[in-house]
Amino acid sequence: MSVLARWCHRHRLVTVLLWLGLLVGLGVVSGKVGTAYSNSLSLPSTESSKAMDLLKANMPAAAGDQDTVVWHVNDGSVTDPAVKDRMTQTLDAIAHSPGVASVSSPYTPHGAAQVSPDGRTAYAQVLFDQDAMHVAKGDAEQVVKLAEQARSSSLDVQSGGGAIAKTEQNIGGTTELVGILAALAILLLIFRSAWAAVLPVLTGAAGVGAGVLGIGLLSHSLSLADTAPTLASLVGLGVGIDYALFVVNRHRKGLMSGLSVEESVVRALNTSGRAVVFAGATVMVALLGMLVLGISFLNGMAIGAAVTVALTVLAAITLLPALLGLLKLRVLSRRQRRQLADGVRQDQAATGAFGCWAAKVEARPLGKALVALVLLVAVALPVLSLRLGSSDAGNNPKTSTTRQAYDLMAQGFGPGSNGPLLLVAQTGGPQDQQAVEHLVTELKSTPGVARVAALPTKPGQQVTPISVVPTSSPQSAQTSDLITHLRHDVIPAAEQGTDLKVLVGGSTATSADFADVLTGKLPMFVAIIVGLGCLLMMIAFRSLLVPLLGAVMNLLTMGAAFGAIIAVFQWGWGSEALGAGAAGPVEAFAPTMIIAILFGLSMDYQVFLISRMHEEWHRTGDNHRSVRVGHGETGLVITAAALIMGSVFASFIFGGQRMIAEFGLGLAVAVLLDVLLVRLVLVPALMHRFGRANWWLPRWLDRVLPHVSVEGEPDPEPVRPPELTVVGRP
Numbered sequence: 001m002s003v004l005a006r007w008c009h010r011h012r013l014v015t016v017l018l019w020l021g022l023l024v025g026l027g028v029v030s031g032k033v034g035t036a037y038s039n040s041l042s043l044p045s046t047e048s049s050k051a052m053d054l055l056k057a058n059m060p061a062a063a064g065d066q067d068t069v070v071w072h073v074n075d076g077s078v079t080d081p082a083v084k085d086r087m088t089q090t091l092d093a094i095a096h097s098p099g100v101a102s103v104s105s106p107y108t109p110h111g112a113a114q115v116s117p118d119g120r121t122a123y124a125q126v127l128f129d130q131d132a133m134h135v136a137k138g139d140a141e142q143v144v145k146l147a148e149q150a151r152s153s154s155l156d157v158q159s160g161g162g163a164i165a166k167t168e169q170n171i172g173g174t175t176e177l178v179g180i181l182a183a184l185a186i187l188l189l190i191f192r193s194a195w196a197a198v199l200p201v202l203t204g205a206a207g208v209g210a211g212v213l214g215i216g217l218l219s220h221s222l223s224l225a226d227t228a229p230t231l232a233s234l235v236g237l238g239v240g241i242d243y244a245l246f247v248v249n250r251h252r253k254g255l256m257s258g259l260s261v262e263e264s265v266v267r268a269l270n271t272s273g274r275a276v277v278f279a280g281a282t283v284m285v286a287l288l289g290m291l292v293l294g295i296s297f298l299n300g301m302a303i304g305a306a307v308t309v310a311l312t313v314l315a316a317i318t319l320l321p322a323l324l325g326l327l328k329l330r331v332l333s334r335r336q337r338r339q340l341a342d343g344v345r346q347d348q349a350a351t352g353a354f355g356c357w358a359a360k361v362e363a364r365p366l367g368k369a370l371v372a373l374v375l376l377v378a379v380a381l382p383v384l385s386l387r388l389g390s391s392d393a394g395n396n397p398k399t400s401t402t403r404q405a406y407d408l409m410a411q412g413f414g415p416g417s418n419g420p421l422l423l424v425a426q427t428g429g430p431q432d433q434q435a436v437e438h439l440v441t442e443l444k445s446t447p448g449v450a451r452v453a454a455l456p457t458k459p460g461q462q463v464t465p466i467s468v469v470p471t472s473s474p475q476s477a478q479t480s481d482l483i484t485h486l487r488h489d490v491i492p493a494a495e496q497g498t499d500l501k502v503l504v505g506g507s508t509a510t511s512a513d514f515a516d517v518l519t520g521k522l523p524m525f526v527a528i529i530v531g532l533g534c535l536l537m538m539i540a541f542r543s544l545l546v547p548l549l550g551a552v553m554n555l556l557t558m559g560a561a562f563g564a565i566i567a568v569f570q571w572g573w574g575s576e577a578l579g580a581g582a583a584g585p586v587e588a589f590a591p592t593m594i595i596a597i598l599f600g601l602s603m604d605y606q607v608f609l610i611s612r613m614h615e616e617w618h619r620t621g622d623n624h625r626s627v628r629v630g631h632g633e634t635g636l637v638i639t640a641a642a643l644i645m646g647s648v649f650a651s652f653i654f655g656g657q658r659m660i661a662e663f664g665l666g667l668a669v670a671v672l673l674d675v676l677l678v679r680l681v682l683v684p685a686l687m688h689r690f691g692r693a694n695w696w697l698p699r700w701l702d703r704v705l706p707h708v709s710v711e712g713e714p715d716p717e718p719v720r721p722p723e724l725t726v727v728g729r730p
Contacts, residue, residue: 001277001317005269008321009262015322019206019315026213035216037226046513047487051424051505058463064101065132067140067161069094069147070123070408073154077119078106083155090150090157091124097146099139101129113453121412132162141167144401160393160405160418162507166226168400178654180205182647183241190640191252192333199248199323199331200644204240207315211236211308218307224300230660231301232308234652234667235597238645239283239604240312243276244320245644246608249637251324252331256340261328265321271615272608273317278708279607280313282536283600289529290596293521298589302596309600354635358628358684365685372681373556376673380559382566388519389585390511392419392474395658398576410473414450419474421483422506423466423491428499436464439494439502443468446490448482466502474508475584483512515588525592529599530554539705540607541614542697545690550610553678554602558595561670565590565662578653578661587659594666601645601671605679608641609634613687614695623692631684642675 008015071078071087078084084107095103106114106122115122126143128135140163150157180201187197212229219228250272254264287309290302329337361368394410396403409417425436436454443452443466451469468486472478483504491502530551537547565586567573572583613630620626649671652664687694697705 001270001273002266004317005266005273005321006262008318009265009325012322012325015318016326019319023206023209023213026210026217030213030216033217033220036219037224037228046510046517047503048505048509048513051422051503051509054424054426054463054503055422055465055505058461059465064128064130065135065161065163067126067128067143067159067164068123068405068409069126069143069157069159070121070405070412071150071155071157072121072408072412073156074120075154078115078122079119086150086152086155087122087124087157090146093146094124094126094143097139097142099128099130099135100143101127103127113451116412118412121408123409123413126161128163132166135163135166137166140164147401156404156408158401158405158408160402160409164405165393165396165402168396168402179237179648179651182651183237183644186640186643186647187245190636191248191331192335193331195327196248196252196331196333199320199327200241200244202323203244203315203320204237204242204312206319207240207312208233208236208308210315211304211311214307214311215304218304219300222300222303223296224304225297227657227659228301228304230652230657231593231663232305234649234660234663235283235305236308236312238648238667238671239280239309239601240315241644241648242604242641243280243312243316245641246272246276246637247316247320248324248331252336255329255332256336261325265324268324269317269321275607275611276316277313278536278540279604280309282533282603282607283309283597285532285536286529286596286600286603289525289532290592292528293518293525293592295517295589298592301593305597352632352636354639355632357635357680358632361631361681361684362624362628362688365688368681369685372677372685376556376560376677379669379673380556380563382563382571383559385570386562386566387477387570387585388515388588388591389475389477389480390514390588391584391658394418394473394475395575395582395584414469414471415473415476416450416470416479419470419479419508420506421468421470421486421504421509423468423486424503424505425464425466426501426503427462427464432498432500433464435494435498435500436466436502439491439500440466442490442494443486446482446485448472448478448485470508474511479508480512480515483509511588515585518588518592522591526595529596533599533603537603537606537610538697538701539708541610541695542702542705543695544697544701545694546610546687549683549686550603550606553606553674553683554599556682557602557670557674557678558598560673561594561598561666562586562591564669565594565666568665569658569662578665587662590659590662590666594663594670597663597667598670601667602674602678605638605642605675606683608638609679609683617695623694624688627684627687627694631680635680638675638679642671646672 069091073083076083088105088107091103091105094100104114104125104127105111106124114124128139144159144164144167147157147159183201184197187200188194191197211232215224215229215232218224247268251264251268254267255261259267284306287302287306290298324331329340332340393402393406396406406418425439427433427436440452440454443449448471449468450471453467455465455467470479470482472482486504491504494500495502533554534547534551537550538544541547568578569575570583570586576582609630612634613626616629617623617626646668649664649668653661653668
C-alpha cells in the first residue's frame with residue numbers, strides 16, 4: 001500500500017488525468033451504445049414460468065403484456081354517444097400505435113363484461129406484442145399520451161399495467177444531490193475546512209460515476225434491472241464518501257503530528273487505506289454472496305453494486321492520495337494551519353467527548369449494553385409480522401396514472417380485476433376439453449374467485465387460457481392463498497383421470513412464486529454471508545470472539561432495518577406521506593439485497609473500530625486500554641461516517657420508487673442504530689467484559705489462516721509530558 005500511495009502522490013497530475021480519462025471514456029462509450037436493462041423475473045423451475053413458456057410456444061400473440069386503459073364518468077354512462085365516440089377514436093389510435101398487437105374494446109359484442117354494473121366505468125385491454133420487460137418505453141408512453149388526450153372535465157381516463165408502469169420509473173434524479181449536500185454539511189462541521197469536506201464527496205462521486213457508467217455497459221451482457229444504477233448509487237455514494245472520510249481524517253492527524261504531506265499520505269493509506277480495502281472487500285463479498293441464489297435478476301443487481309463499491313475503493317486509494325498531494329496543507333482548517341506554523345503538535349490520544357464516553361462505557365459496560373439491546377429489540381419487533389410479496393399499483397403514489405387506473409378498476413370491477421390469474425390448460429383430446437369445461441364450472445364456485453372466463457381459441461388448438469379474477473387485490477395474502485388452493489386442490493381434482501395439464505400463471509402468480517423461491521433460499525444465503533464475513537474478520541484480527549460478536553451484532557442491526565421497513569411500508573405508518581403508496585407487502589427480494597448490503601456496511605464499521613483496538617492491543621497488550629483507546633479515537637469518525645451514510649440513504653426515500661424507498665429507509669435506520677447503539681455501546685461494552693479472550697485464536701487455526709495486516713504499521717506513540725499520560729487499567 002505504501003508503494004501505491006507514494007506513486008499516486010508523486011504522480012498526482014497523471015493520476016487525476018487517468019481518472020478523468022476513465023470517466024470521459026466510459027461516458028462516451030455509454031452514450032454511443034446506450035443501455036439494455038431488463039426487469040425479467042425469469043424463474044424457469046416455477047409453475048408460473050412454465051405457464052408463460054407454454055403460452056408463448058402455442059399462442060405467442062396472447063403472451064404479450066396486457067395493459068389497461070380505464071375510463072370513468074361521474075354523470076351519465078360510459079355508453080353515452082359522446083363518451084363512446086370519444087373513446088372509440090382513442091382506442092383506434094392506440095390499436096395503430098407502435099408495439100401494440102390489439103385492443104379489446106368494451107363497445108364490441110364481446111365486451112359487455114368490460115363495463116361496470118353501474119355503467120360508469122369501462123376498460124379496454126391493450127395487448128402489446130412483447131412482454132413488459134421488452135416493450136419499448138416510447139411505445140408505452142405513446143399509449144399513455146393518447147389516453148391523456150381523451151380526458152375532459154367530465155371524463156377521467158387512466159392507464160395501467162406492467163408496460164405502462166415503465167413510463168413512471170425515473171432512475172436517478174435529485175435524490176443523489178440531496179444526499180451529497182447533506183454529506184457536505186456534515187463534513188464541513190467536522191473538518192472546518194471546505195477542501196477537506198469536498199474531497200470525500202469528490203472521491204465518492206468519481207467512483208460512483210464510473211460504476212454507474214460501467215453498469216450501463218454491463219447491461220448488454222448481464223441481466224440488469226433498470227433500478228440497478230439507482231441501487232448502485234445508493235450503496236456507492238454511502239461507502240465511497242465514508243471510505244474517503246477515513247483516509248482524509250487519518251491524513252489530517254498525520255499532518256498535525258508533524259509528518260510531511262507525502263509521509264502523512266503514505267501513513268494514512270498504509271493504515272486507514274488498508275482498512276478501506278478490507279472493508280470494501282467485505283461489502284463485495286456480501287453482495288456477491290447473492291450469486292448462490294441462482295436468480296439472474298438478483299445476480300445483475302449484486303454484480304452492479306459490487307462493481308461500484310470496487311471502483312469507490314479504487315478511487316479512495318488512488319485518486320484521493322493524488323488530490324491530497326495537490327491540496328497539501330489546505331486540508332487542514334485555518335486554525336490547524338496556524339497551530340502547525342507555531343510548532344504546536346497534536347497527539348493521537350482519545351480525548352474529547354468520545355474519549356469521555358469511552359471511559360464511561362468502560363466503567364459501567366453492562367448497564368449501557370442492556371439499554372442499547374432493549375432499544376434495538378424494540379425497533380426490530382415488527383419483523384415478527386414480515387410478509388413478503390410484490391406490491392401492486394395500489395401502492396404507487398396517488399398522483400400516478402397507474403395508481404388512479406388501479407383505483408378505478410377496483411371501484412368498478414373489484415380489486416382482483418387489477419391482477420387476474422391466467423390458467424394455461426394443455427389438452428390432448430375431447431375428454432380433456434370436457435375436463436377444462438368442468439374446471440371452469442368449478443372455478444366459478446371456488447371461494448375467493450370473482451369471475452372466470454375461458455379465452456377464445458382456434459379449432460384444434462391444444463392450449464386454452466382461462467382468466468380467473470380473484471375477489472382480493474394482487475398483493476393480498478388472500479390472493480396468495482387462492483393460488484395455493486388452486487394448485488393443490490382444485491386443479492388436481494380436475495386433472496384426475498385425464499391427460500389434462502393446467503398451470504397457474506400471470507404476473508400475480510409470478511410474484512408469488514418469486515417470493516416463495518427467495519424465502520426458501522434465504523436461510524442458506526444468510527448462513528453463507530455470515531460465514532464468509534466471520535472468516536474475513538478472523539483472518540484480519542486473529543480472533544474467534546470478535547468475528548462472532550460482529551456477526552451477532554449485524555443480525556441485530558438487520559432486525560432493526562426490517563422492523564422499520566415493516567412499520568412504514570407493510571403497516572403503512574407514513575408510506576403515503578413519503579410518496580411510496582399505501583400499505584402493502586415488503587418486496588420479495590428486499591431481504592436478500594438489504595441483508596447483503598447491511599452485512600457488508602456493518603462489517604465496515606466493525607473493521608474500522610476493531611482495527612484501531614487491534615493496533616493498540618499489539619502495541620500494549622492491555623485489553624481495557626485497547627478497547628478504550630480504539631473506542632474513543634474512532635468514535636467521532638465512525639459517527640460522522642454513519643451520519644453521512646444515513647443522510648445519503650435517507651435521501652433516496654423520497655425518490656418516488658417504492659423499492660428504492662424501502663432500501664433507503666431500512667439502510668438509513670440500520671446504519672445510524674448500528675453505530676450509535678452497536679459500535680459505540682454494545683461492542684466495546686462486551687469487549688471490556690470479555691477481556692483478553694477477545695484476542696484469542698487457537699494455534700492450529702492461526703497456522704492455517706493466511707496473515708493479512710489490516711492496520712499496517714501502527715503510528716508511533718506520541719511523546720507526552722508525564723502528567724498528561726493516560727494510564728490504562730491492568
